Amino acid sequence: xxxxxxxxxxxxKRSMLxxxxxxxxxxxxxxxxxxxxxGPNPPIIVSxxxxxxxxxxxxxxxxxxxxxxxxxxxxxVTPETNAAVPLLESMDIEEFDKLEPSEKDNLKxxxxxxxxxxxxxxTRAIPSLFSKEVRIGAVRLYRERVxxxxxxxxxxxxxxxxxxxxxxxxVEPWDxxxxxxxxxxxxxxxxxxxxxxxxxxxxxxSMLDRPWSQNDLPFVADWFHENAETINAIVAGxxxxxxxxxKSGWIRGERDPSNWLDIFAMTGSRQIARTLLVRTLYDIxxxxxxxxxxxxxxxxKLATHLANDVFVIDQLVANAIDGMAASxxxxxxxxxxxxxxxxxxxxxxxxxxxxxxxxxxxxxxxxRYYCLNEVITCANSSDLGERLxxxxxxxxxxxxxxxALVHQTLCRCSVDWNVVLRRFNTMYDQVVVAAKIxxxxxxxxxxxxxxxxxxxxQERVQSTASGLGRMWTSAARGELAxxxxxxxxxxxxxxxxxxxxxxxxxxxLTRTTIALAIYRAEHGEYPESLDDLAPDxxxxxxxxxxxxxxxxxxxxxxxFLVYSLGFNGVDDNGSNDGESLGYGxxxxxxxxxxxxxxxxxxxxxxxxxxxxxxDLSLRVPLPIKPWPWERATGEGSDDAASDPLxxx
Numbered sequence: 001x002x003x004x005x006x007x008x009x010x011x012x013k014r015s016m017l018x019x020x021x022x023x024x025x026x027x028x029x030x031x032x033x034x035x036x037x038x039g040p041n042p043p044i045i046v047s048x049x050x051x052x053x054x055x056x057x058x059x060x061x062x063x064x065x066x067x068x069x070x071x072x073x074x075x076x077v078t079p080e081t082n083a084a085v086p087l088l089e090s091m092d093i094e095e096f097d098k099l100e101p102s103e104k105d106n107l108k109x110x111x112x113x114x115x116x117x118x119x120x121x122x123t124r125a126i127p128s129l130f131s132k133e134v135r136i137g138a139v140r141l142y143r144e145r146v147x148x149x150x151x152x153x154x155x156x157x158x159x160x161x162x163x164x165x166x167x168x169x170x171v172e173p174w175d176x177x178x179x180x181x182x183x184x185x186x187x188x189x190x191x192x193x194x195x196x197x198x199x200x201x202x203x204x205x206s207m208l209d210r211p212w213s214q215n216d217l218p219f220v221a222d223w224f225h226e227n228a229e230t231i232n233a234i235v236a237g238x239x240x241x242x243x244x245x246x247k248s249g250w251i252r253g254e255r256d257p258s259n260w261l262d263i264f265a266m267t268g269s270r271q272i273a274r275t276l277l278v279r280t281l282y283d284i285x286x287x288x289x290x291x292x293x294x295x296x297x298x299x300x301k302l303a304t305h306l307a308n309d310v311f312v313i314d315q316l317v318a319n320a321i322d323g324m325a326a327s328x329x330x331x332x333x334x335x336x337x338x339x340x341x342x343x344x345x346x347x348x349x350x351x352x353x354x355x356x357x358x359x360x361x362x363x364x365x366x367x368r369y370y371c372l373n374e375v376i377t378c379a380n381s382s383d384l385g386e387r388l389x390x391x392x393x394x395x396x397x398x399x400x401x402x403x404a405l406v407h408q409t410l411c412r413c414s415v416d417w418n419v420v421l422r423r424f425n426t427m428y429d430q431v432v433v434a435a436k437i438x439x440x441x442x443x444x445x446x447x448x449x450x451x452x453x454x455x456x457x458q459e460r461v462q463s464t465a466s467g468l469g470r471m472w473t474s475a476a477r478g479e480l481a482x483x484x485x486x487x488x489x490x491x492x493x494x495x496x497x498x499x500x501x502x503x504x505x506x507x508x509l510t511r512t513t514i515a516l517a518i519y520r521a522e523h524g525e526y527p528e529s530l531d532d533l534a535p536d537x538x539x540x541x542x543x544x545x546x547x548x549x550x551x552x553x554x555x556x557x558x559x560f561l562v563y564s565l566g567f568n569g570v571d572d573n574g575s576n577d578g579e580s581l582g583y584g585x586x587x588x589x590x591x592x593x594x595x596x597x598x599x600x601x602x603x604x605x606x607x608x609x610x611x612x613x614x615d616l617s618l619r620v621p622l623p624i625k626p627w628p629w630e631r632a633t634g635e636g637s638d639d640a641a642s643d644p645l646x647x648x
Contacts, residue, residue, distance in 0.1 A: 040414060041414045041416065041417060042414070042417075042418065044062055044376060044417060044421070046061070046062065049421075049422055049425060050418050050422055051063045051372060051421060052368060052372060052425055053065065053068060053369070056068070058253070058255070060255075060380075062376055063372075064253070065257075065370075065372070066249060066250040066252075066253055066254055066255070066260070066373075067253065069246075069250050069310060069365070069366065070246050070250040070251060072310075072365070073244050073246045073250070074113070074114075077114075077242040077243075078115070078242075079114060079116070082115070082240060082242050083237050083239075083242065083243050083301075084116075084243055084244055084245040085114055085115060085116045085237065086124075086234050086237030087234055087237060087269065087272060087302075088110070088111065088114070088116050088245070088265070088268070089120060089125075090120075090124055090125055090126045090230060090233075090234050090268075090272065091120045091125055091264075091268055092125055092126060092127055092128050092268075092271070093120060093121070093125045093127070094127065094128065095128070095264075095267075096119070096120050099264070103264065106248035106262060107248070107262075107264060109248045109251045109252065110245070110246060110247075110248050110262065113246055113251050114245070114246070124230060124233070125230065126227055126230050126231060126234070126271075126272070126275065127227065129220070129271075129275050129278060130204060134203075134219060134220065134223060135200050136191045136192065136195045136200075137219030137220075138195075138201075138202065138203045138204075138219065139191045139194055139195055139197075139199075140191060141203075141218070141219060142199055142200065142202065142628060143187070145627075145628070146628050146629045146632045147629075147632055147633070148187055149183055149187070152184050152187045152188070181194055181197045202627070202628045203217055203220060206625055207220060207278045207282075208274065208277060208278060208281075209281075209327075209625060210281060210331075210624045210625060211281045211284040211331060211335065212281055212282060212285045213282070213285035213286055214286065216285065216627065220278070220282070221282065224278075224279055224282060231275065234272060234276075234298075235276070235294060235298045238302055238305065239301070243305035243306075243309075245309060247260045247261065249261075249262075255373065255376070255377060255380075256373075257369075257370045257373045257374050257377065258374075258377075260311075260370065261311070261313070266314070266317050269302060269306055269317065269321065270317065270321065273299050273302055273303075273321040273325075276295050276296075276298050276299045276302075276328075277299060277324045277325075277327065277328050279291075280292050280295040280296040280299070280328040280331070280332070281331060283295055284331055284332060284335055287337055289338055290342070293342060293345060293346050293349070295328070296325060296328035296332055296346075297325070297346075297349050297350065299321060299322075299324050299325035299328055300326075300329070300353050300356070301353060302321055302325075303318045303321040303325055303356035304318075304322075304354045304355065306321060306356075307354075307356050307357050308358070310361075310362055310365050310366025311362065311366045311367060311370065312362060312496055314362070315358065315359055315496075316499065318356050319499055319500065319502075319503045321356070322356035322357075322503055322506075322507070323503070323506060325356075326506050326509075326510040329346065329350065329513075329514070330510055330513050330618070331622070333346065333510075333513050333514045333516075333517035334513065334620055334621070334622060338517065339521070340522050343521055344518055346514055347511070347514045347515065347518065347537075350510075350511060351511070356507070357499075357500040357503050357504070359496060359497055359500045360432060360435035360436065363428060363431045363435060363493075364428065364432045368424075368425075368428040371485075372421060372424060372425070374485070375417055375420045375421055375424060376417070376421075378417070378420075378481070379415070379417035379420075384410060384411050402484065403461070403462060406461060406480060406484065409480065410477065410480065410481055410484065413477055414474045414477070415474055415477045415478050415481050416473075416475045416477070417478060417481065418478065419475055419478025419481075419482060420481050420482040423479075424482070424485075424486070427450060427453075427486070430450050431450060431493050433446075434446035434447045434450070434493075439548055440546035440547045440548075440567070441547055441567060441569070443497065444494055444497065444498065444581075447492070447494040447497060450492075450493055451492030451494050453486075454486055454487060454492060455492075457482070457486040457487045458483075458487035460480075461480075461484050494581060495581050498567075498580075498581035499581075501546045504545045504546050505545065505546055505616045506616070508542060508543075508545050508551065509551070509563070509564070509616070509617075509618045510618075512530070512533075512542045512551060512553075512562055513562070513618060513620070515533045515537045516560060516562070518537050519532065519533060526555050526559070526560050527555075528555065529553065530542055530550070530551060530553045530562075544564045546564070547564065547565065547566070547567070549569065551563065551564060552564075552565060552571060552574070556619075556620075558621060559620035559621045560619075560620050561574050561589060561590045561618070561620075562617065562618050563590065563615045563616060563617030564616045564617075565615060566580060566613075566616055567614055568612060568613075570612075570613075572610050572614070572615045573589050573615070574587070574589045574590040574617035575587055575588050575589055575608075575613040575615055575617075576614055576615055576616065576617070577611060577613045579612075579614075580614035587615075587617060588605040588608055588609050589617070589619070590617040590619025591605060591619060593605050593606045595623065
């Protein structure tokens with residue numbers, strides 16, 4: 001049969017058809033894979049499982065977390081009921097002047113939103129209690145009361161006498177690494193030149209830790225008299241029922257949550273708390289019991305107000321300030337001159353003040369929304385690489401460098417960020433469920449698997465083998481991105497709640513201390529048992545609010561030791577090895593060994609602490625540090641109250 005060229009061409013064409021179909025299929029698959037790998041990210045799905053909030057939505061069609069947090073913060077609050085208004089208006093003018101223009105703009109937004117008077121001015125502001133002028137006053141008092149070494153001749157004390165003007169340009173900044181000047185230079189140089197010396201810090205270290213009087217620190221007492229009106233206005237303001245201190249980023253409607261943190265409010269609150277703590281101790285020294293009760297409880301009210309803020313860092317600041325309040329209130333209760341009726345009034349008002357930590361609410365709102373918004377910001381970031389590296393360096397203590405393969409994969413390939421959102425939503429759901437468990441031991445056990453998963457995420461990020469298997473689809477890369485972000489935690493959740501638990505136990509120990517002081521004032525001695533406090537002083541014998549155990553107690557010579565058995569539930573006689581979560585100090589039967597002057601004795605007591613001990617304790621009498629002139633002359637060295645080792 002004749003085989004024409006046309007027939008041969010047709011047969012060739014038919015034989016090549018499968019080949020071309022294969023090529024086309026390969027190209028389609030390759031194009032799809034290329035699109036799926038480096039194409040756009042899958043769109044964010046707005047749902048309860050991903051974004052948690054489904055309304056309101058911003059202009060980008062995604063939940064407006066800032067609007068929700070702002071509305072919640074301001075709900076029902078007016079300038080007249082907002083305790084944050086007088087506190088913000090008391091901002092130190094010198095600190096205000098140091099702010100950058102952008103920081104002042106942010107501050108003005110907050111002032112305007114809550115109805116505070118702008119700008120801050122000297123008639124409402126409290127200057128720093130640790131200013132240069134006050135430090136120079138400390139130098140003068142030190143030189144007046146501490147004997148000068150006989151072999152040192154004064155050639156230039158002061159800069160014109162005690163009434164001389166302060167040349168602040170000479171005084172260096174005062175920080176934790178303050179300079180150490182030789183004895184000779186300390187006595188020879190001018191007051192301004194030595195105001196940064198560690199010897200000028202004596203008042204700072206002592207007045208935060210012990211009662212004092214006008215005679216002890218006249219220059220500080222004068223400072224309080226000069227600023228009494230402004231401080232009293234803040235104390236009165238803390239009686240207001242509401243608290244609203246919104247973040248400037250919320251007011252601006254910022255999507256990026258890194259713009260949600262305003263540090264000035266936190267630092268200002270801590271400065272006010274320290275000021276009130278010092279004044280409480282001054283009130284005690286002057287035996288002004290009503291003023292001491294007012295100021296000490298004002299610190300506690302400040303902590304309670306701050307606990308209404310919605311981020312973990314806010315809760316940590318509130319816990320720290322509540323610790324200052326506990327320190328002040330215990331000093332009031334344990335002063336032997338405090339009248340019984342004042343102690344009963346103190347207990348009544350103490351019981352009426354709310355909690356200083358709301359960690360569960362924080363996790364379910366502010367922290368969850370911050371985290372989800374961070375994920376959405378990463379999804380829409382034009383420079384994800386810098387954001388990932390910057391975030392890891394800011395939020396981890398010991399972050400391993402992000403592996404280059406992981407970094408390049410997340411930066412160059414599409415990622416299904418819905419996977420990340422679901423991961424974090426599920427994590428916070430688990431945390432909130434665990435947080436609602438009443439018993440502290442059961443709650444911590446429930447939190448441990450969540451923290452273990454964070455640790456596993458950190459390991460997966462660093463594992464090349466694990467990473468290679470999770471780079472082929474956008475969903476797999478979403479899991480990888482979730483691991484990267486999940487591994488970026490300062491602490492685990494168990495640690496955060498352990499800090500809150502410590503605060504609750506500390507409050508219980510403080511309340512028990514007030515009750516014991518009432519009993520002592522009315523009976524002449526401390527009771528044999530905590531059961532003796534009920535029902536006359538307390539409705540029932542005090543128990544551990546976290547773990548449910550009865551608080552442990554025993555009388556000592558001149559005082560007592562009261563403590564919680566801690567997480568392990570074992571009676572360690574009030575000792576703590578410093579390894580327990582949320583604590584971190586080595587304590588032997590209520591004595592903090594790091595605060596002892598005798599290093600050998602401290603080492604001996606530390607060696608006696610049982611391994612794994614985690615009791616949280618309070619030992620009375622409280623130690624009192626002597627003034628520098630008492631140490632120099634030997635006065636006060638035989639005072640049992642100044643030496644915790646002499647309490648038994």
